[in-house]
Amino acid sequence: MERNNHLPRQVALMRQSLFDQGYLDEQFVQLEELQDDANPNFVEEVVTLYYRDSARLVASIEQALDKSPLDFNKLDSYMHQFKGSSSSIGGRKVKAECSQFREYCRTGNGEG
DSSP, X not given: OHHHXXXXXXHHHHHHHHHHTTSBOHHHHHXXXXXXXXXXXXXXXXXXXXXXXXXXXXXXXXXXXXXXXXXXXXXXXXXXXXHHHHHHHTBHHHHHHXXXXXXXXXXXXXXX
16 A cells, blocks of 8 residues: 555646646646646647657757758747747746747847
């Protein structure tokens, strides 16, 4: 029985660690609050969609970074999308990095 109680406690500690380290913010808690008996996998589905969309955006960003000259408007657009989707799931650190990248785009700073 002790072993069965250990796993949920470990998951709770890992979840809290993501908040403590600044990876997640209050928006993730709000997302969790939307999950109910009618939608028991809601958070998993939303996060899965986020990762799928993020992989597509990162690939687009990488392709845009390989072009010369850099198209800062296109890069800014990709980062705007990435920032918005990260914000919607509570991805605090990704959102902050996107904001910084967007500032580089606004100033035409290809060195970052």
